[in-house]
Amino acid sequence: MKKFVNEPKQFVPEMLQGIALANPDTLTYVPEFNLIMRKDAPREDKVSIVQGSGSGHEPAHVLTVGRGMLDGACPGDVFSAPPMDYVYETAKRLASPKGVLLLVNNYTGDRMAFEMASELAEAEGLAVRTLFIDDDVSVQDSTYTVGRRGVAGNFFVMKAVGAAAEEGADLDELVRVGEKVNSVTRTMGLALTPCTPPAKGSPLFELGEDEIEIGVGIHGEPGRRRGKLASADELLAEILEPVVADLPFSSGDRVALMINGLGGTPISELYLLYGRAHQQLADRGITVGRSYVGEYCTSLDMAGASVTLVRLDDEIERLLAAPAEIGVRIF
Amino acid sequence: MKKFVNEPKQFVPEMLQGIALANPDTLTYVPEFNLIMRKDAPREDKVSIVQGSGSGHEPAHVLTVGRGMLDGACPGDVFSAPPMDYVYETAKRLASPKGVLLLVNNYTGDRMAFEMASELAEAEGLAVRTLFIDDDVSVQDSTYTVGRRGVAGNFFVMKAVGAAAEEGADLDELVRVGEKVNSVTRTMGLALTPCTPPAKGSPLFELGEDEIEIGVGIHGEPGRRRGKLASADELLAEILEPVVADLPFSSGDRVALMINGLGGTPISELYLLYGRAHQQLADRGITVGRSYVGEYCTSLDMAGASVTLVRLDDEIERLLAAPAEIGVRIF
Amino acid sequence: MTTARLADVEFVVRSIARTCLANEKEFGELDAVVGDGDFGYSLARGFEIVDSGWDSFDRTDIGTFLQKIAVTITSRIGGTSGPIWGTAFLRAAAQVKGQTTLSGDDVVRMLRAAIEGIKQRGASDVGDKTLLDALVPTTDAIEAAIAAGAPAAGAPAADVLARAAAVAREAADATTTMQARRGRAAYTGERSIGSPDAGAVAVAVITERLAAEWATRAPAPA
Amino acid sequence: MTTARLADVEFVVRSIARTCLANEKEFGELDAVVGDGDFGYSLARGFEIVDSGWDSFDRTDIGTFLQKIAVTITSRIGGTSGPIWGTAFLRAAAQVKGQTTLSGDDVVRMLRAAIEGIKQRGASDVGDKTLLDALVPTTDAIEAAIAAGAPAAGAPAADVLARAAAVAREAADATTTMQARRGRAAYTGERSIGSPDAGAVAVAVITERLAAEWATRAPAPA
Numbered sequence A, B: 001m002k003k004f005v006n007e008p009k010q011f012v013p014e015m016l017q018g019i020a021l022a023n024p025d026t027l028t029y030v031p032e033f034n035l036i037m038r039k040d041a042p043r044e045d046k047v048s049i050v051q052g053s054g055s056g057h058e059p060a061h062v063l064t065v066g067r068g069m070l071d072g073a074c075p076g077d078v079f080s081a082p083p084m085d086y087v088y089e090t091a092k093r094l095a096s097p098k099g100v101l102l103l104v105n106n107y108t109g110d111r112m113a114f115e116m117a118s119e120l121a122e123a124e125g126l127a128v129r130t131l132f133i134d135d136d137v138s139v140q141d142s143t144y145t146v147g148r149r150g151v152a153g154n155f156f157v158m159k160a161v162g163a164a165a166e167e168g169a170d171l172d173e174l175v176r177v178g179e180k181v182n183s184v185t186r187t188m189g190l191a192l193t194p195c196t197p198p199a200k201g202s203p204l205f206e207l208g209e210d211e212i213e214i215g216v217g218i219h220g221e222p223g224r225r226r227g228k229l230a231s232a233d234e235l236l237a238e239i240l241e242p243v244v245a246d247l248p249f250s251s252g253d254r255v256a257l258m259i260n261g262l263g264g265t266p267i268s269e270l271y272l273l274y275g276r277a278h279q280q281l282a283d284r285g286i287t288v289g290r291s292y293v294g295e296y297c298t299s300l301d302m303a304g305a306s307v308t309l310v311r312l313d314d315e316i317e318r319l320l321a322a323p324a325e326i327g328v329r330i331f
Numbered sequence C, D: 001m002t003t004a005r006l007a008d009v010e011f012v013v014r015s016i017a018r019t020c021l022a023n024e025k026e027f028g029e030l031d032a033v034v035g036d037g038d039f040g041y042s043l044a045r046g047f048e049i050v051d052s053g054w055d056s057f058d059r060t061d062i063g064t065f066l067q068k069i070a071v072t073i074t075s076r077i078g079g080t081s082g083p084i085w086g087t088a089f090l091r092a093a094a095q096v097k098g099q100t101t102l103s104g105d106d107v108v109r110m111l112r113a114a115i116e117g118i119k120q121r122g123a124s125d126v127g128d129k130t131l132l133d134a135l136v137p138t139t140d141a142i143e144a145a146i147a148a149g150a151p152a153a154g155a156p157a158a159d160v161l162a163r164a165a166a167v168a169r170e171a172a173d174a175t176t177t178m179q180a181r182r183g184r185a186a187y188t189g190e191r192s193i194g195s196p197d198a199g200a201v202a203v204a205v206i207t208e209r210l211a212a213e214w215a216t217r218a219p220a221p222a
């Protein structure tokens, strides 16, 4: 395992420590609950937005805490939903008179932790609402699963409810906005290589020299099928087609287009993919109104990428364009 | 080679196309010269700042074009200095009455291309100055080289002269500022894995399962020596010590600290390294005034990281803190 | 009929904790086949607190003791396993509130309550390729053995456990041919066939260890 | 003494171009050993324009023709090779401005000018483990052969080239034991010892191809 790690058990705490030290003016770190929160949260005049999920997806979600985005994030260990306690303690610490909105990517463990925690919090008189995000189109037959997974499209839900919360929207309104964005957001990913969790020390799954995983999950879960390595255009089509077909997106639509890197793919390749996707959408009469290229929701060091489309309307576009400031930054 | 590539020869043009499509309001793309430039450049009231260098280091430099940073970047192919022509044509297109400042990372090919181009441009009456950046401490004995290499510390020179140019500084003043920042900036990197140039299709060099390259160059050039894989703290010490010792940085100094990812290392690991570096500096009485964590100057998909320190004074800190807006962005 | 006391319960809990610690890597690798590989790690992080804080848990009675263990597990284990195992311990504890001894029937009642809790929390059932597919037949075997007259503790309890261990292992092995319908493994669809469920194997390994070590536990006063 | 004409110069340039195209991968791999692997790619991108735009270059005289080639190379080849090779062609062209034929002495003068250009541009010299370490001995050999009476073109020129190719190869091989003092390879210090310099090998391969194909070129009118 070629990684910068000390003791694997300390991987997440040491990362969180780094995030806190790099953002001393804006973020507070509460080690007991892996909690990264805004220094100015909770605010009386604003619903607090919280997201949990496992670690290993950075910048999601500990680095998307900040003005216009999350008020706090309490991740579990690598790829593990946070213990219920983390969520409960986070909700208590971020309790605003206007309430707390919990954003949850739709996985069994995350659902359970957040459901148990919000029951507890409500019992103590907190106003809590939960919103499930499930943008991953790769899982078609969901009879036997909890349904679609939440992946990179999560970013758009966070951004929209974050902006609306900043404007003073109440809990009901935020749930409406979040559900609306989630309902027009679709994602699919593709792995070129597996990822290596620090505690495991070896790749989570195996892929042959010329094999790829189409529809891969952000915890390395299998997708629709194994495929063969091909040109960037062909690989892109493998994930763009199902995303377009799913909502479906059609000629005349105005969209946000995100090319998200899964951790090990350099941005040169992501921009190459972006250009091709933009063009392929234009060929279908779909206009890109907002573009996003980079790492938004990763799977440790996995090489690969996902495509997300969001159908824009005036309200969504306005919220996505609103100013925001988060832990991950350039300057 | 597991990459998103179509025809390798088209790798750079297709990436640039993607950058242009993702930033239609702010950037112009001139395909003949791999040129990405600000839509509003050249401006009468501002020296134009240009950087070349090879591709494969993104976001450097095509994605650092924008307000408060570069006015244009004209990269060569992957790891190749741009042909002289590109530089010459770029200087002509960005010719401002206040002049053009060429930023050049100190490599033989880059020096030659920029020197030839600026001779030509000056012959045509353009006011051109060239600034060489050489922050890499890994090359100790420079008798037989053109001297130190320019690597991630380049970012700070760009940022400072970019901000000063925006304030209206003239060419001489910009050269003074740039040279000053360069003179207090030191970097050293470490590779966990080699990188794979698209046109080569296989790794540029070989590293054993437990081998690392200490002091690696951003084109995969060897560094000081091969080392053994170790804990994050130990690996960090391998590159932080030489950086601190070189200027030297000492107790009481206030610095900017950058942990730069080389392309294949996820930001979770970079933040872990950041936290440890911040603490190791604090132990030496060195205070971090500004922090930078992420990818600033990469080497394609190489896993690894570099540490950069800049000794701050009021002037440098003010310029680094000035607002800027570039192609690589989150929202 | 001999009854189980706090010391026996302590032995069982500590044995579970240590088994999970000793098998962190193995359990993780089982989960990596079609899941995400964190199962061993998650359990270990919770049970290491149980093990290291061992003397600090309130031992007023068996119910209280188990409830404290349950709270620790719930608050320390992430992933699906935190809520699942936490709920199991919590429901088991609730069955024996205030009790200082357990009959064989108490033990079966606790196991049944734990199973119901898991089903509810996980919206899952036997046949979904989860730990339930080991836990339910094992509980059935224990119930049958007790009904057949074996005591809940004392030397003959070893026989009950030996029987349970055999059934648990067989049931865990049998999950190999099943298709996962719950948890992350469910996303793999048919590809989940061919390897056993990590949770079910954990149940087998724990039961085997209990059976093997029962004789060596600090003997309960007659 | 036979003289070389434009057709001979065309043959040489086109042969250089095609050799660089045919050896893109090999040259790149040589550069990857201690450099950054782009040498083959860079040359190929420049010479492919020379090859594809072949008919478009101004052929008023040999000097003009070579100058156009030089400009194309300089503007299309990146890395160190663009300035180095571009300067070499430019300086060679300047030696024969307006000429339509070349004597053996002209050829040597052109090579010497190219060498001086490279040294100046690269702040380098013989012994630094660069293409100079093949180009200089090869030029010496050509000069000696011509001085010994071999003509610059015609059948005996093949002998000059054969001698040059042998020397070039030997010189390229000899760079193996040298330590790089210029270019990216110089950063490797002692590690650069043990493999030949990519630029020097390119000179050898090109000279060998010229020697091998000289006989088959479109024969210059007597």
Ligand SMILES: Nc1ncnc2c1ncn2[C@@H]1O[C@H](COP(=O)(O)OP(=O)(O)O)[C@@H](O)[C@H]1O
Residues within 6 Å of the ligand: A079, A080, A081, A108, A109, C031, C035, C036, C037, C038, C039, C040, C042, C078, C079, C080, C081, C082, C084, C118, C121, C122, C123, C124, C129, C130, C131, C132, C182, C183, C184, C185, C197, C198, C199, C200
């Ligand atoms: N819905 C469920 N109901 C009951 N047990 C489940 C459920 N989902 C998963 N499991 C059990 O949990 C084990 C995986 O636990 P863990 O790795 O902690 O979960 P995850 O990583 O999927 O959040 C599985 O092997 C299975 O036995």
Ligand SMILES: Nc1ncnc2c1ncn2[C@@H]1O[C@H](COP(=O)(O)OP(=O)(O)O)[C@@H](O)[C@H]1O
Residues within 6 Å of the ligand: B079, B080, B081, B108, B109, D031, D035, D036, D037, D038, D039, D040, D042, D078, D079, D080, D081, D082, D084, D118, D121, D122, D123, D124, D129, D130, D131, D132, D182, D183, D184, D185, D197, D198, D199, D200
């Ligand atoms: N300073 C120099 N002077 C002369 N030749 C040089 C110099 N530096 C490098 N070379 C030659 O150029 C070759 C490498 O060319 P290229 O790969 O284009 O350069 P780089 O990638 O280092 O910019 C070397 O093998 C060597 O023969």
Ligand SMILES: [Mg+2]
Residues within 6 Å of the ligand: A079, A080, A081, A109, C036, C038, C039, C079, C080
């Ligand atoms: Mg998990």
Ligand SMILES: [Mg+2]
Residues within 6 Å of the ligand: B054, B079, B080, B081, B109, D036, D038, D039, D079, D080
């Ligand atoms: Mg190069």
Ligand SMILES: [Mg+2]
Residues within 6 Å of the ligand: C031, C035, C036, C037, C038, C039, C079, C184
């Ligand atoms: Mg798991």
Ligand SMILES: [Mg+2]
Residues within 6 Å of the ligand: D031, D035, D036, D037, D038, D039, D079, D184
């Ligand atoms: Mg090279």
